[in-house]
Amino acid sequence: MTTVDDQQPRSGAGPVALAELRGEFRHLRTAINNRTFAAKLALCAALTGGGAALALHPALWSRVVGVVLLGCTFAHAAELQHQTLHSLGFRNRRANTVAGIVLGVPMLISFAAYRATHLRHHRDLGTPENREFFDYGDQYGADGRRSRWRTALTWTVRFTMLHFYRLFLVNAARAALRRDYAGESAATSRRIRRDHHVILAAVLAMTALSVALRDPVVLWVWILPLLLVAGPVHAAIELPEHFRCETLSEDPFANTRTIRSNRLMTWFTNGNNFHVEHHLMPNLPIERLPELHAEVRPGLKYFHTSYVDFFRKVVRG
Known part of the structure; x- marks a missing residue:
């Protein structure tokens, strides 16, 4: 499958593995x-x-x-x-x-x-x-x-x-x-x-x-x-979330994209740039997504350092 990303090898995560991973980071579920x-x-x-x-x-x-x-x-x-x-x-x-x-x-x-x-x-x-x-x-x-x-x-x-x-x-x-x-x-x-x-x-x-x-x-x-x-x-904020990802895979590391970006964009998108992390733990307070990102970053398959980087690679095909 052709993507716009530089992919990193990663084995698929099934329901049991995902449940264990979520349990590992349950300490991030702080009060709203x-x-x-x-x-x-x-x-x-x-x-x-x-x-x-x-x-x-x-x-x-x-x-x-x-x-x-x-x-x-x-x-x-x-x-x-x-x-x-x-x-x-x-x-x-x-x-x-x-x-x-x-x-x-x-x-x-x-x-x-x-x-x-x-x-x-x-x-x-x-x-x-x-x-x-x-x-x-x-x-x-x-x-x-x-x-x-x-x-x-x-x-x-x-x-x-x-x-x-x-x-x-x-x-x-x-x-x-x-x-x-x-x-x-x-x-x-x-x-x-x-x-x-x-x-x-x-x-x-x-x-x-x-x-x-x-x-x-x-x-x-x-x-x-x-x-x-x-x-x-x-559209520029939301479209990258799953664009050209493996949307028929139930693994959030395969069907979703994270864009690290900068503090201004993280505020502007209200943490939506950490979208793999959000799909991994949907009930995690938005303010804790950067911490979860630091933990799961090595396993991200669809990842960009900025929105400019994402759209530049889209244009280049």
């Missing part, structure tokens, strides 16, 4: 620190407020900087939402739910739908039943034989997240019609409808504010940051 996640939320809120102020300033340079800052913050918020759906943000489940719903609004992400699909992804990765919440088209780069134009189209679809926005419109319509969602229980369907109602209410409120002020506020602080920045940035 509410203050740590509250600080993350406070910083995210401050960046959102600062970005909005810049985006609404009449100077063009300020608007551009504001749109970029907001878009990046939206993508960061989606990574914080990932922490809440694993109940790793706050110790209280309701607090995780409320925070998760709010964090998903900027990128039109239903907390309940993301949680249900993502937890199944953890369960099913390594099997044909595996599905991801964010659909980038050719999700894992399986179809490598394409013309130059077809390749360009595929990457355009991936980085514009067109499939995801189409799914949001379909799900929002089902929420407006009070219909259930295929494959979900009645209770989960109610929660998914709730999230879409919250998002639609936010859209209506921002639109109404724009009309009242006779200024396209919703365009500058939401639509442009979402479409031009947040979507591509989010």
Whole structure:
């Protein structure tokens, strides 16, 4: 199988070996620190407020900087939402739910739908039943034989997240019609409808504010940051997780990738760069993933030192 990585030999890890490995690192399962996640939320809120102020300033340079800052913050918020759906943000489940719903609004992400699909992804990765919440088209780069134009189209679809926005419109319509969602229980369907109602209410409120002020506020602080920045940035963060890995293997060292990167990117991705470690121990507090990485680094098969390194090797084929 052709990959974009420099591979290191490693024997496959079966269920028993993985269970023993997880037991070896159970000491890392420390208590969740509410203050740590509250600080993350406070910083995210401050960046959102600062970005909005810049985006609404009449100077063009300020608007551009504001749109970029907001878009990046939206993508960061989606990574914080990932922490809440694993109940790793706050110790209280309701607090995780409320925070998760709010964090998903900027990128039109239903907390309940993301949680249900993502937890199944953890369960099913390594099997044909595996599905991801964010659909980038050719999700894992399986179809490598394409013309130059077809390749360009595929990457355009991936980085514009067109499939995801189409799914949001379909799900929002089902929420407006009070219909259930295929494959979900009645209770989960109610929660998914709730999230879409919250998002639609936010859209209506921002639109109404724009009309009242006779200024396209919703365009500058939401639509442009979402479409031009947040979507591509989010795709760049999430796509490498399993891209061209052995996704039909149940071994997380074979089906998932880790990108060490730097402290800034580890903060920005909220530890999502340590993705093998996350799949190895999904309930491990995010702040402990670097410690787990130090322990398992020699066994990583798909590993990069930075996101630049990953995408450079993708381009080179």
